[in-house]
Every structure is written in C-alpha cells, then in structure tokens.
Amino acid sequence: MRKAFWTVFIFLILLIAAIGWFHRGALWAYVVVLPLFALGVYDTIQKRHIILRNFPLLGYFRYGFEFISPEIQQYFIERSTDGRPFSRQQRSLVYQRAKNVMDTVPFGTQLDINAANYEGIRHTIYPKEKPAEAPRVKFGGAYCKKPYMASLLNVSAMSFGALSDRAVMALNLGAKKGGFYHNTGEGGLSDHHLKYGGDLVWQIGTGYFGCRTKEGNFDAKLFQEKVAAHPQVKMIELKISQGAKPGHGGVLPAVKNTPEIARIRHLEPHTTVISPPGHTAFHDAKSLLEFIGKLRDLSGGLPVGFKLCIGRTEEFTEICEQMVKTGMRPDFITVDGAEGGTGASPLEFTDSVGMPIEPALMFVRRTLERYGLHGEIKVIASGKVLTAASLMKMLALGADTCNSARGFLFSLGCIQALRCNTNKCPTGITTHDRSLVRGLVVSDKCERVYNFHKNTLHTFMELLAACGLDKVEDIRMSDFMRGDEFVQLANRYFPDGLGAVMNVSPGASA
Ligand SMILES: Cc1cc2nc3c(=O)[nH]c(=O)nc-3n(C[C@H](O)[C@H](O)[C@H](O)COP(=O)(O)O)c2cc1C
Ligand code: SF4
Incomplete structure (x- = not known):
C-alpha cells in the first residue's frame, strides 16, 4: 500500500x-x-x-x-425493536410522552409474543375505572421525624459533573412541576440542583462530595450545615454501590476539577481526586447502620437509606440480621440492577459484575419480609424502568417506588449516541462543552421531563385498572405471564403434538 x-x-x-x-x-x-x-x-x-x-x-x-458507527447503526441498520441498551421503539415512546404527542402505535405489536421470554400482563374481564391520580408512598420509619411522600417514579442519581448544568436544571424544574424527587448523584449538592426548588435526595458516595474533610473523609458538621440550609433536601441516600460498576471507585481528573466543581464538592481545584471503591465511614453491617443513624440525626430526622447492587447475598442478609439485633434501621433501600447506566465505567464492570434487577429485587424484598422489616423500610428499584409496564413489573417484584435515570435522559432529548464518557454528547446532556450545552434549553426540556413522568404514570394507572386492581399494593407477580408458560400450556392441553404443530415445544422459541 x-x-x-x-x-x-x-x-x-x-x-x-x-x-x-x-x-x-x-x-x-x-x-x-x-x-x-x-x-x-x-x-x-x-x-x-x-x-x-x-x-x-x-x-x-x-x-x-x-x-460514526453508532450513528450508522442507529440510522441505517437498526429496526424498531433493535438497539441497545434501549430499542428505537422504547426511545420513541419516551420522546412521544415527553413531547405530549400521540403515544399510540399502529397495526399491532412488533414483538415476538410467542417467544419464551415474552412477558404479558394478565388483565381482567372486569376492569376498574381508572383512579384520577397515582398514589404516593410514605418514606420514613419509626426513627424519622420528617417523613416524605414520594411519587411512584423519580429521577435516579446522576451528578452535576456527569451531567451538564442545564441538564441538571431541566431535571429539577421538571421534578418540581411534577411533584417528584430528583436524586443529586454522588457529586454533591450543586447550585443547579438548588436553583428551582424541586425536591432533592442528596446522595453521598465514597468521596463524600460536598460534605468531606480535606483528607476525603465524612465531615459531620459540613453535612449538618448544608442539610439545614436547604429544606428542599427531603431524603439522604448513602451510595454503597451502583449497578453499572459495583465495587468500582472513580477518578476526577485534574482538568475536570474546575473551580466550580471544586467549590461544590469541597476539593482543591485542578487536582486529581480519587473516590475509593468503599466507604471510610463504616466497615461492616453494624457500623453501616450506625452511620445511617448518624446521618438521620445530623439531618434533623430526614429519611435515610442506602443504595446498592446485590453481589454477595449473605452480606445483605447480615445487614438485616443486624437490624433485628440492634433495632437500627434505614428508611429505604435502593436496589440497582447490574443493567443500570453510568456516565463511564470499565466494560468488565458493566458487563460482568453484579446481579440484574429482577432477581436482586425479589431477593431483597423477600429477605426484608423474612426478617419482618418490610413496610417500615421501603424498597426503591432502578434498572431500565422506562415504560408503565416495566414500572408495574418492578412493583410486582417487590419495589415500593422506582427510579429512572436513562428514561429521564431520553425525555431531555438523549439520542443514545453513546458518547457520555467523551465530553462530546451531541445533545448537551453529558458534556460541559458550552457549544453543545447551549442547545439544551431548560425552559423547554423541563416540560418534557414533566410530561414523561405524568404520561407514564397515567398509563400505569390505566394498566392497574385493566387488571381490576384498586391499589398499587395489590399488584402481584401472578398478574404477569411469560411466554414459556404458553409452551407448558400447549403441551398440557395438547399432549399429542399441538406443541409440535405450532412449533412451540419447549426450547423451540427460546
Ligand atoms: C450519566 C449517568 C450518571 C450516573 N451517576 C450516578 C451517580 O452519581 N450515583 C449513582 O448511584 N448512580 C448513578 N447512575 C446510575 C443511575 O442512577 C441508575 O441507578 C442506573 O442508571 C439504572 O437506572 P436506569 O436503567 O433507569 O438508567 C448514573 C447513571 C447515568 C446514566
Ligand atoms: S445523547 Fe448524550 S447522554 Fe445520550 S447516550 Fe449520547 S452521549 Fe450519552
């Protein structure tokens, strides 16, 4: 050549x-x-x-x-049910709901509803009238002085830093309009979170950003002062791990540690800052619960919980045992599935570490019930909750409420360009390049955030009514059916071979 x-x-x-x-x-x-x-x-x-x-x-x-291969894939090759992590159809649904335009589809389903992994909802022939409003869920157990009534669907943790200032503002203003909360992510409470007054959950990660000492440990006084100064902080979430990178810390490179970020996070600007994979404020189940109690006291009695992706189940069981033994409790537990999103993570951590949301959620809920802890402790689920059906599924599996991160990013206009880790996000959401951020108009995008939330909950209530259910707590896993059940049915009712005729013998459609 x-x-x-x-x-x-x-x-x-x-x-x-x-x-x-x-x-x-x-x-x-x-x-x-x-x-x-x-x-x-x-x-x-x-x-x-x-x-x-x-x-x-x-x-x-x-x-x-x-x-440009993601664009070629998306614009020229992808079918509407293709596309990862989210299909074109799923993304379009969010865009339509966010824009408040027609969210119906023509002609019928495009899914293979005879596939073994198909999941459908069992409706009734006696549906109910749709209740006017989605219910709210009370957060705050016996030790909490300021319980919070949360929406069924809220904005999951994403920091200012991972997101641009305008993206954070649009999410918060949308949350304020819709009466749902906005989780700050582990990057601290920024001016952009606080500007519009939407409800906040302040997340505290291993870097203790916004409430840290010079050495990087938890600073109780700073934490107390900040919570007292900002009444819009309604709950505190201690982040133990996140589904996309459980057990992985983070590095804030010196170039990204701008004077603004440094002020918000309480850092020395222009220095490289490492968030360790684990916490320094606790080291076992008992000290974790003690730390949660301390955060609750320092915050004047706000609901305090922790977020984790399940790995070793026995460690979670041990926390429950300690709760029973000591009487100490979190007010909520957020379960994040390994399918969860991130701004940036090593591939091995996104693909190969942690339990997916469905088994993790079932495990957490059943374990809490086994120890008589559920009810007082609420369960939040996150992991690809995008549609009303996925919200319903999470509630059936054991969640009390759900968080969505990427659903709300789509409502902001994310096109799944998969460049969040490059500072080149074309939609101005996960970049700090001003020439790209300027495209995101807060006054327009906050409406979309609000609409997405409102229209998703509206459809959720329609689903509930179609199942003949009055209350969210009545949703059960038995309200769902799976494709592999149809195969079993066919084989049971037609043992002489309808399965073969229909090509639905076990395994054929898997
Ligand atoms: C851009 C981005 C930044 C995130 N930052 C955080 C974070 O600071 N703390 C955290 O606990 N999770 C973080 N997450 C994970 C989400 O909060 C959520 O748990 C996960 O994406 C699953 O929800 P989803 O499937 O609706 O996206 C982030 C996710 C994204 C996409
Ligand atoms: S549009 Fe931006 S936020 Fe969405 S996937 Fe692409 S880079 Fe990430």
Whole structure:
C-alpha cells in the first residue's frame, strides 16, 4: 500500500507540473496535493498507528467510520425493536410522552409474543375505572421525624459533573412541576440542583462530595450545615454501590476539577481526586447502620437509606440480621440492577459484575419480609424502568417506588449516541462543552421531563385498572405471564403434538 501511495502522489505531482507548464492556474492544485502528500509521509513514518503506517491517508477512513458507527447503526441498520441498551421503539415512546404527542402505535405489536421470554400482563374481564391520580408512598420509619411522600417514579442519581448544568436544571424544574424527587448523584449538592426548588435526595458516595474533610473523609458538621440550609433536601441516600460498576471507585481528573466543581464538592481545584471503591465511614453491617443513624440525626430526622447492587447475598442478609439485633434501621433501600447506566465505567464492570434487577429485587424484598422489616423500610428499584409496564413489573417484584435515570435522559432529548464518557454528547446532556450545552434549553426540556413522568404514570394507572386492581399494593407477580408458560400450556392441553404443530415445544422459541 505504501508503494501505491508513493506512486500515486509522484504521478500527481508530475501531472500537475506538466499541466501547469501550459496553464499556470493548474499549479494551484499543489495547495491541496502537497499538504496531503506531507500528511501521508508523516503517516508512513509515525509509529503509533499501524493502520496509518501501512495505509497512509486511506487509514483515516477507518477511523472516521468507526467514529460514526453508532450513528450508522442507529440510522441505517437498526429496526424498531433493535438497539441497545434501549430499542428505537422504547426511545420513541419516551420522546412521544415527553413531547405530549400521540403515544399510540399502529397495526399491532412488533414483538415476538410467542417467544419464551415474552412477558404479558394478565388483565381482567372486569376492569376498574381508572383512579384520577397515582398514589404516593410514605418514606420514613419509626426513627424519622420528617417523613416524605414520594411519587411512584423519580429521577435516579446522576451528578452535576456527569451531567451538564442545564441538564441538571431541566431535571429539577421538571421534578418540581411534577411533584417528584430528583436524586443529586454522588457529586454533591450543586447550585443547579438548588436553583428551582424541586425536591432533592442528596446522595453521598465514597468521596463524600460536598460534605468531606480535606483528607476525603465524612465531615459531620459540613453535612449538618448544608442539610439545614436547604429544606428542599427531603431524603439522604448513602451510595454503597451502583449497578453499572459495583465495587468500582472513580477518578476526577485534574482538568475536570474546575473551580466550580471544586467549590461544590469541597476539593482543591485542578487536582486529581480519587473516590475509593468503599466507604471510610463504616466497615461492616453494624457500623453501616450506625452511620445511617448518624446521618438521620445530623439531618434533623430526614429519611435515610442506602443504595446498592446485590453481589454477595449473605452480606445483605447480615445487614438485616443486624437490624433485628440492634433495632437500627434505614428508611429505604435502593436496589440497582447490574443493567443500570453510568456516565463511564470499565466494560468488565458493566458487563460482568453484579446481579440484574429482577432477581436482586425479589431477593431483597423477600429477605426484608423474612426478617419482618418490610413496610417500615421501603424498597426503591432502578434498572431500565422506562415504560408503565416495566414500572408495574418492578412493583410486582417487590419495589415500593422506582427510579429512572436513562428514561429521564431520553425525555431531555438523549439520542443514545453513546458518547457520555467523551465530553462530546451531541445533545448537551453529558458534556460541559458550552457549544453543545447551549442547545439544551431548560425552559423547554423541563416540560418534557414533566410530561414523561405524568404520561407514564397515567398509563400505569390505566394498566392497574385493566387488571381490576384498586391499589398499587395489590399488584402481584401472578398478574404477569411469560411466554414459556404458553409452551407448558400447549403441551398440557395438547399432549399429542399441538406443541409440535405450532412449533412451540419447549426450547423451540427460546
Ligand atoms: C450519566 C449517568 C450518571 C450516573 N451517576 C450516578 C451517580 O452519581 N450515583 C449513582 O448511584 N448512580 C448513578 N447512575 C446510575 C443511575 O442512577 C441508575 O441507578 C442506573 O442508571 C439504572 O437506572 P436506569 O436503567 O433507569 O438508567 C448514573 C447513571 C447515568 C446514566
Ligand atoms: S445523547 Fe448524550 S447522554 Fe445520550 S447516550 Fe449520547 S452521549 Fe450519552
């Protein structure tokens, strides 16, 4: 290839010289050809990129296509039920609900509803009238002095830092309009969270951002002062782990540690700051519960809970045992599934660590019940809650309420370009590049956040009515059916072979 490069360029240079002999204007072509020639020469002698070294100039096409491959996939290849982590159909549903435009689909389902993993809701022939409003759920057990009535669906933890200032403001203003809460994420309480007065859950991670000492430990006085100064903080969430990267800390590089971020997080600006994978404020089940009690006292009695992705189940059981033994309790537990999102994480952690939300939620709820703890302790679920059906499923599996992160990002206009970790988010949501952030208009996007929440809950209440249920607490797993049950039914009722005729024998559709 290098030979071809030299040949073509030498030929071009000679050709231009020959034409230039007769028409001097042709010599302008050197303005284009010579820089390209210089770039090609550089490609062949540089040592970092094999492709460019072996295919000078042409190699750039590969990098270009690689860069736009998510767009090619999304615009030209993807079908409406394809697309990961969320299909085009799921994304479109959020866009439609957020824009308050028609959210119906024509002609019928596009899903393979005979597949073994299909999940459907069992409706009744005696549906109820749809209640006017979705109920709210009380957070705050016996030790809590300021209980909070939460919506069934709320904004999951995402920090200012991972999100742009305008994205944070739009989420908070939307939450205020819709009467639901907005979790700050572990990056501290920023001015952008506080500006519009929407309800906040202040999340505290292993970096204790916003309430940390110079050494990076928890600063009780700072925490107490901040909570007292901001009555819109309604609950405190201690983040133990997150589904997309359980057990992984974080690094705030010096370049991203701007004076603004440093002020919000209580850091030295322009220094690299490491969030360790674990907490320094506690080291076992008992000290975790003690720390939760301390946060509750310091906050004047707000509901305090912890967020985790389940890994070793025996560790969670041990926390429950300690609750029973000591009488200490959190007010809520947020269960995050391994399918959860993140701004940035190593692939091994997103793909291979932690339990998915469905088994994790069943396990947490059943364990709390086994120890007589559920009721006083509320369970929040997060992990791809996007539609009213997924919300209903989580409640059936044991959640009292749900959080959504990426659902609300779609409502802001996220197009799933998958560049959150590059500071080049084209929609201004996960970038701090002002030329991109300027596209996100808070007054418009807050309406979309509000509409998405309102319309999703509206459809949820319609589903509840279609099942003949009066109350959210009445939802059971038996209100759902799975495709593999149809296979069993076919084999039971038609043992002589309808399964074979329909090609639904066990395993055929898996
Ligand atoms: C951009 C982004 C930033 C996030 N930051 C945090 C965070 O600071 N703390 C946290 O506990 N979870 C964080 N998460 C995880 C979400 O709060 C949530 O638990 C997870 O994405 C699952 O919800 P989803 O499937 O609705 O996105 C983040 C997720 C995203 C997409
Ligand atoms: S549009 Fe922005 S927030 Fe959405 S996936 Fe792409 S980079 Fe991330």
